[in-house]
Amino acid sequence: MRRPTYRASAAALLLALTIAVPAVEAASDEEIFRDFPFNFTNPGARALGVGGAFISLADDSTAAQANPAGLVMLRRPEFFAEFNSQSYDTSEVQVTATIASPFFQGDLTASAASMPRTGVNPTFLSYVLPFKKVSLGFSRFETLNVQTRTTNSFSIVGIEAIVAIDPTSGDATIIGTQPVDFLLASEADLDARVTQYNFAAAFELGSKFSLGLTGVLGTADLDGGADNLFRDSSGGGNFPVLTLDYATRIDDTDTDFVYNVGLLWRPAGWMNIGAVYRKGLRFVLQETVLDEGVRAAEARDLYGRTFDNVLHIPDSYGVGLSFRPADPWTILIDVVRVEYSDLMDGFLSGLNRITFPETRLDFTVDDGTEMHVGVEKIFLSGTTPVALRLGAWSDPDHRIRAERATNEFVPVFPEGERVTHYTAGFGLTLKQSIQLDFAADVSDVDTTAVFSTIFRF
């Protein structure tokens, strides 16, 4: 005689959880890495207002990030600052299902909550110094800055059948019942910051071409951990109160150096064509399995007392076209290929509350193509240029998902979907020295508001 495992009943529960589990973004399937809102959009409210399509324009000091070749357009030293307020849809979902089957009668309840703390942050600071032969720029760009708390729980409460199995025929016979009260839970916190320091230089190559190079020194600083808990008071179980199963902690920093290359071609005064390649930063951060917990030893056997967590920001490359059909109008289009498969570099599975200790689960993510379109129109209010901007961009699915062929947790780690963002913004330039820009980006996933300013000396 043996009791059926919880897996059979849990399958329905996991299906129900599909909507409750946010995307896995990087490093491992652990709770703390669920939501990494990387800031890949070109910095600046002007760029955001036109849907992030800025590769071919890049005519302000955000060019160090968008397309360093654009720095040659600047004629005066500029200081640039961007302040970004991003708010995410706080996912706080609870799903309950009542099951009445011959083997189990009761309730399955799943709840998940992700509570990112947001604020207004100076996400991009830049200073550009144009010379006759070369333009030099220095900038600081926050690619990631998130503080988040994530909790999950999965409970099964009811009556389950005690089953006897005939050893010769394999037939199952219910011989009695017993109460079930089982809970899996996790509580995770993360404070993560990835900062880039860009050193850019741009050169004229003839009258129509320019080349830009950006050396990027990146730092990653992660501080967080996940407590994985359970309670099992089924049939007078041994763990009637919430008990630590295993726990991990991460408190590490790492640096990396990469480069961006950009080209700008101005075949006519009314048209620009740009191309850019951005190498992604790769960080290796050490995580620790704590000694405490019922299955701490098992976790340490699987991953070691400390193990490497790889955080590889995807490489990307793109082309852009901008043209002015009439002087006050500028139309912009960018196509950017993002190699999201870089996220799978060193990816660890089996650390999640649900998947532990299945270390051989297959996860995957596809590379994606972003499309950015935007339009800018400038009005003159006296001698003050006022710009109105509209744009849109589509963000391809880049959710790390369970591989369908080999992974029984496919419903828990499903693929995502392409998200369309709509952007709008406006800006004004005062006394030819101070530029103020505002923009908002709205999508089903998040809302971003950006203010940026330029001081020209």
Next chain:
Amino acid sequence: MLRPIALLFVIGLLVPPAQARDEWYDYYENALAALQRGDHGAAVTLIEAALERKKRSGYLRTYGNNYIRYVPHFQLGVALHGAGDCAAALASFEESVAREETAELPNLDTRLQRLSAECDERLAPPPVEVAARAEPKPEPIDPPAPQRPPIDRALLEAGLSAYLAGDFPGSTAAFEDLTRRAPDSARLRLLLGMSLHSAWVTGGETDDDLIRRARTELAAASNLDPGLLPDPALCPPPVAALFRSLR
């Protein structure tokens, strides 16, 4: 990883900047800087280069969301005035007015009027009183002459522009027209004589009719105003010599 960056960096430094910074606003802002330091000759060259690239005046976009006030004809006039070429400066100011470059800019407009007046003064013949002192004339006995119609300023500037551009048939036509309207103007007849003489010279000095007409106009100018002195900025030395010989 660093190798491609270093290589591209070196390439960037080695490649000459070619026509770097050669947008119209580069020339224009450099011209304004030249004006500020008093280098009027350089300013003229730079503004002309800006005008080759951008003909439209106004409050124009440069890069990004930046705009500048682009008044090239006014600034060209200022530079030419500073360089001592009053006739050309007047032509530029006239063009500036025609394009309404300074219409909404009182400071610039006031300056334009002041510099135009200065140029008018420089180009105008010496006061009659001076000539009278040199060669006293009897007081007129006849009743006062009827008022002359004002000189067509635009046509005068067009003639001067054509003359300065070497378009002597064009300048001759303009000065002839003006002379027909104001036959007693010694200055207009001098300009017509200069234009005809220049046309004769550029035509290989073969057209006898041109030189004859030039002599006639120069003599008429001398007769009308014996004290008239040709502007050395406009009048080639051979014409000045011819003019003196006809007195």
